[in-house]
Amino acid sequence: xxQIFDAPSKAILRSQIAEHIAENDNxxxxxxxxxxxxxxxxxxxxxxxxxxxxxxxxxECAENEDMPLLERANFAAIFASNLDEFFxxxxxxxxxxxxxxxxxxxxxxxxxxxxxxxxxxxxxxxxDEHAHYTIDTIxxxxxxxxxxxxxWDKLTSSEQERxxxxxxxxxxxxxxxxxxxxxxxxxxxSGGSINLAVIxxxxxxxxxxxxxxxxPGNLPRLVPVDDMxxxxxxxxxxxxxxxxxLIAAHLESLFPGMIIKEARSFRxxxxxxxxxxxxxxxxxxxxxxxxxxxxRFGPPIRLEITDTTSPFLSQLLADQLGVSQDEVYRLPSxxxxxxxxxxxxxxxxxxxxxxxxxxxxxxxxxxxxxRAQDIFAAIRERDILLHHPYDSFSTSVQAFLAQAAADxxxxxxxxxxYRTSSNSPIIDALIDAAHAGKQVLAxxxxxxxxxxxxxxxWARKLERAGVHVVYGIVGLKTHCKLIEVxxxxxDGLRRYCHxxxxxxxxxxxxxxxxxxxxxxxxxxxQDLTRLFNQLSGYAPKSSFHRLLVAPRTVRTGLIQRIRxxxxxxxxxxxxxxxxxxxxxxxxKTIDALYRASQAGVKIDIVERGIxxxxxxxxxxxENIRVRSILxxxxxxxRIYAFCNAxxxxxxxxxxxxxxxxxxxxxxxxxxxxxRVEALVRVTAPEQVDGLIKYVDLQxxxxxxxWHMQPDGTYVLHTKDDEGRPLVxxxxxxxxxxxxxxxxxx
Numbered sequence: 001x002x003q004i005f006d007a008p009s010k011a012i013l014r015s016q017i018a019e020h021i022a023e024n025d026n027x028x029x030x031x032x033x034x035x036x037x038x039x040x041x042x043x044x045x046x047x048x049x050x051x052x053x054x055x056x057x058x059x060e061c062a063e064n065e066d067m068p069l070l071e072r073a074n075f076a077a078i079f080a081s082n083l084d085e086f087f088x089x090x091x092x093x094x095x096x097x098x099x100x101x102x103x104x105x106x107x108x109x110x111x112x113x114x115x116x117x118x119x120x121x122x123x124x125x126x127x128d129e130h131a132h133y134t135i136d137t138i139x140x141x142x143x144x145x146x147x148x149x150x151x152w153d154k155l156t157s158s159e160q161e162r163x164x165x166x167x168x169x170x171x172x173x174x175x176x177x178x179x180x181x182x183x184x185x186x187x188x189x190s191g192g193s194i195n196l197a198v199i200x201x202x203x204x205x206x207x208x209x210x211x212x213x214x215x216p217g218n219l220p221r222l223v224p225v226d227d228m229x230x231x232x233x234x235x236x237x238x239x240x241x242x243x244x245x246l247i248a249a250h251l252e253s254l255f256p257g258m259i260i261k262e263a264r265s266f267r268x269x270x271x272x273x274x275x276x277x278x279x280x281x282x283x284x285x286x287x288x289x290x291x292x293x294x295x296r297f298g299p300p301i302r303l304e305i306t307d308t309t310s311p312f313l314s315q316l317l318a319d320q321l322g323v324s325q326d327e328v329y330r331l332p333s334x335x336x337x338x339x340x341x342x343x344x345x346x347x348x349x350x351x352x353x354x355x356x357x358x359x360x361x362x363x364x365x366x367x368x369x370x371r372a373q374d375i376f377a378a379i380r381e382r383d384i385l386l387h388h389p390y391d392s393f394s395t396s397v398q399a400f401l402a403q404a405a406a407d408x409x410x411x412x413x414x415x416x417x418y419r420t421s422s423n424s425p426i427i428d429a430l431i432d433a434a435h436a437g438k439q440v441l442a443x444x445x446x447x448x449x450x451x452x453x454x455x456x457x458w459a460r461k462l463e464r465a466g467v468h469v470v471y472g473i474v475g476l477k478t479h480c481k482l483i484e485v486x487x488x489x490x491d492g493l494r495r496y497c498h499x500x501x502x503x504x505x506x507x508x509x510x511x512x513x514x515x516x517x518x519x520x521x522x523x524x525x526q527d528l529t530r531l532f533n534q535l536s537g538y539a540p541k542s543s544f545h546r547l548l549v550a551p552r553t554v555r556t557g558l559i560q561r562i563r564x565x566x567x568x569x570x571x572x573x574x575x576x577x578x579x580x581x582x583x584x585x586x587x588k589t590i591d592a593l594y595r596a597s598q599a600g601v602k603i604d605i606v607e608r609g610i611x612x613x614x615x616x617x618x619x620x621x622e623n624i625r626v627r628s629i630l631x632x633x634x635x636x637x638r639i640y641a642f643c644n645a646x647x648x649x650x651x652x653x654x655x656x657x658x659x660x661x662x663x664x665x666x667x668x669x670x671x672x673x674x675r676v677e678a679l680v681r682v683t684a685p686e687q688v689d690g691l692i693k694y695v696d697l698q699x700x701x702x703x704x705x706w707h708m709q710p711d712g713t714y715v716l717h718t719k720d721d722e723g724r725p726l727v728x729x730x731x732x733x734x735x736x737x738x739x740x741x742x743x744x745x
Contacts, residue, residue: 271298495525
């Protein structure tokens with residue numbers, strides 16, 4: 001493996017990052033020198049508490065009785081998965097900063113310990129509500145539909161006999177009970193695993209002992225009890241027993257001759273954030289692999305135990321794991337409700353969303369109908385704006401790469417890869433292109449959280465195939481979504497480009513709403529060439545025309561455009577801003593939006609996750625509205641739209657008329673300061689208009705959404721004043737795309 005960066009390149013890049021930080025500091029000083037009235041100190045919501053409000057909205061989806069039952073169960077599982085990651089990364093990071101003495105007050109004014117205490121109180125309340133609602137409401141409703149989570153004592157004798165046989169043959173050989181006594185220290189408990197804490201008594205001595213049994217993570221957690229027809233009702237039943245309950249019923253096989261006094265399940269969440277000193281790493285790949293091994297042994301930050309656990313056993317676990325009482329979560333069984341994801345395999349389409357099949361983008365389909373599939377020809381006709389999952393990813397982006405790999409006129413392919421799927425056709429296309437003798441560059445971000453192992457494996461596979469693999473810029477994650485294809489044509493070289501908002505992952509492309517632009521505009525081609533050169537070589541001073549690129553120009557470019565709207569409003573001209581993002585946290589951008597609102601600019605924001613901005617506050621943000629949408633698809637696209645009625649030209653932007661960007665960057669510090677991100681300006685008038693209408697659809701009072709209040713609460717609006725259902729924007733777009741002419745499945 002070749003060394004990734006040599007000393008001169010690291011010095012150049014460190015200098016570039018320092019220059020960027022100084023540039024932002026100068027911008028801050030310029031703001032202060034304008035003599036504007038100071039904004040109130042309490043103008044931000046806390047980032048972490050805002051995220052917990054997002055996960056509360058996920059829970060409200062699980063509680064929404066208008067949603068199909070198995071979809072509600074899926075949202076309950078999503079809530080649990082989200083909260084796990086929040087603890088592993090955000091809570092763990094905050095605790096680490098407190099312990100090391102480097103934590104500082106949040107922008108909302110909370111001290112680190114106040115923040116941790118508020119997080120703990122909210123997380124306890126939410127997790128308790130989630131567990132009880134799932135067990136007291138969702139599971140009984142599933143049982144009415146004959147989808148049943150059973151306990152051992154509810155099984156018939158024949159079912160018990162069959163499952164005992166399964167246990168002896170498939171489970172027992174895998175188990176390793178670990179005793180704790182003077183000769184056996186308390187065992188390591190892996191993060192996220194389900195375990196049984198067992199108290200056994202030796203009948204000969206009368207002494208009690210503790211043992212731990214880990215539930216195998218490589219076996220299904222839900223064991224099917226039956227898949228046959230119930231003889232009495234003649235209705236099909238989907239009965240399951242949790243693996244930990246099956247093992248608990250057979251503990252005598254693990255501790256023969258002992259008396260089982262107590263057996264309760266428990267689960268530990270550990271710090272799984274990763275910190276790699278890239279400057280000191282001779283080889284980033286090897287450094288990351290070592291850090292992944294260390295991550296398994298991060299300190300515990302949460303202990304989940306069943307609410308029937310005895311005080312003695314609860315205290316023993318807390319003491320041995322070194323967690324405080326605030327970090328102990330007593331919950332009804334079963335723990336770890338991500339287990340509900342396994343119910344997705346139940347064949348009950350009547351309890352799920354109606355099937356959805358993406359359609360081929362109309363512009364691509366029109367060219368296909370006359371010339372067979374030729375995406376290059378479609379792109380040459382005009383820019384193509386893709387909207388996934390409504391537009392099929394496989395017949396657009398995936399087909400674009402496959403055609404490029406097979407086309408003898410294609411000389412080079414360059415692509416960024418942040419996350420992709422297993423058995424990825426994207427990876428296969430890059431390998432095919434390399435085997436065909438094309439120059440192929442893959443920029444693999446091996447620091448993509450929780451996909452590190454997979455991306456390391458892809459990097460090695462690509463290198464073996466002859467692909468040039470690079471890992472980006474020291475100190476920055478490469479999060480932008482870019483493809484550049486260089487093709488030899490009759491009139492010279494032409495560059496075909498894709499700039500997107502989502503990952504090159506065929507699986508998530510069916511579940512996430514994302515946008516992408518396919519274009520052969522020479523200006524975009526030149527921008528991408530410069531950006532790829534900056535990522536793979538030495539080009540610290542590159543300038544761009546249709547792109548805004550973080551960390552240098554996304555924040556400054558967006559704030560310039562916000563201020564242009566502010567100036568237009570003060571001059572009595574039409575002025576508005578429309579933003580759709582996952583999260584909005586960056587204080588500098590929020591302050592610019594506050595100033596614009598004070599000047600009279602109408603600002604609409606659609607956000608899915610975190611919002612540190614306070615909307616609708618008199619004198620500060622009464623012109624800002626914030627809505628949030630959660631649905632069957634995960635809203636993931638980013639759009640930045642500006643009225644630009646008659647303002648001065650900024651860079652290569654239009655002199656007047658709406659200016660719209662799409663891309664990979666949210667309004668968060670990590671996106672604007674610590675990642676390479678790219679926003680591309682959409683120029684086709686009908687596409688600009690379509691994106692503006694898309695934001696307007698999601699902001700409309702007639703659309704189902706959560707309305708954010710000035711105090712940070714969210715109110716879900718599902719019906720109008722007369723009780724009629726509001727528009728589900730995602731279902732509306734499904735119907736709209738399926739009605740289109742020339743849309744092929």
